[in-house]
Amino acid sequence: MDWTVPDEFRYLYEPKHTPEIIKHPSALLRKPAIPIDKIGKRLEKLIDSMVRTMKQAHGIGLAAPQIGESDRIIVIAPQGEKILVLLNPVITEAAGEVSGEEGCLSIPGLYGDVVRAAKVKVEAYDRKGKPVAYEMEGLPARVVQHEVDHLDGILFIDKVDVESLHWAHPIGGEE
Numbered sequence: 001m002d003w004t005v006p007d008e009f010r011y012l013y014e015p016k017h018t019p020e021i022i023k024h025p026s027a028l029l030r031k032p033a034i035p036i037d038k039i040g041k042r043l044e045k046l047i048d049s050m051v052r053t054m055k056q057a058h059g060i061g062l063a064a065p066q067i068g069e070s071d072r073i074i075v076i077a078p079q080g081e082k083i084l085v086l087l088n089p090v091i092t093e094a095a096g097e098v099s100g101e102e103g104c105l106s107i108p109g110l111y112g113d114v115v116r117a118a119k120v121k122v123e124a125y126d127r128k129g130k131p132v133a134y135e136m137e138g139l140p141a142r143v144v145q146h147e148v149d150h151l152d153g154i155l156f157i158d159k160v161d162v163e164s165l166h167w168a169h170p171i172g173g174e175e
Contacts, residue, residue: 003157005109006167012108020053020067024107030153033065033072036087039129043071047085047127050075054083058171059105061143063150066106074147078139086124086132089148093121100142101164102156109167112160116145 005013013023022028036043046069054062054075064073077083096118103111119137122144126132136144146156157165 003110003165009109009167009169012170018053018057018105018108020049021057021062021105022066022068024104024155024157026106028068028070029065029106029150029155031065031070032153033063033070033151035072036125039087039127043073043087044127046071047073047075051083051085054105057105060139061147062105063147065150065153072151074144074151076140076143076147078143081140084134085127086122086144087127087129089122089124089144089151091117091120091145091148092123092133093119094145095119098142099161102142102146102160103170104146104156106150107155107157108170110157111166111168112156112162113164114142114146114156114159114161116142120144122148 050062053067060078061076064071072088074086074089075083094117097115098118099113099115101111102114120141121135123133
């Protein structure tokens with residue numbers, strides 16, 4: 001997909017706006033992430049950095065590749081819910097279909113409608129390495145699918161209804 005950032009949104013792509021978040025069209029966003037095989041201090045620091053970065057950017061989800069790390073880690077907090085840290089997440093079941101608006105911290109200011117599964121079951125490991133499974137629907141299901149896509153090098157613009165794309169200032173993003 002070829003598009004140009006309008007002048008009034010260019011500030012969102014400057015490193016000072018969200019210094020740790022990798023922006024499109026960086027090739028890092030297209031590289032599939034590597035599974036986690038052990039948990040240590042580096043991983044703990046990375047998870048803490050991801051949570052902090054997501055909060056500072058007013059996001060509801062973040063994948064490790066978005067901060068330049070090729071680890072299969074996502075953090076999500078849709079609608080102010082408790083933050084979930086998922087290592088090596090796999091969507092094992094998906095049902096239904098729903099279209100909804102999405103944006104992305106790596107493509108700030110651009111929004112569009114994406115069709116996703118209405119309900120999903122995701123299996124992963126928590127930050128301590130304990131197996132976890134969640135059944136999600138609504139916004140949590142959308143967010144987890146969006147972030148798992150990041151781990152596979154897929155961006156929402158790859159799945160978006162092109163006719164629905166539009167630019168808007170993100171919450172907390174206006175200068």
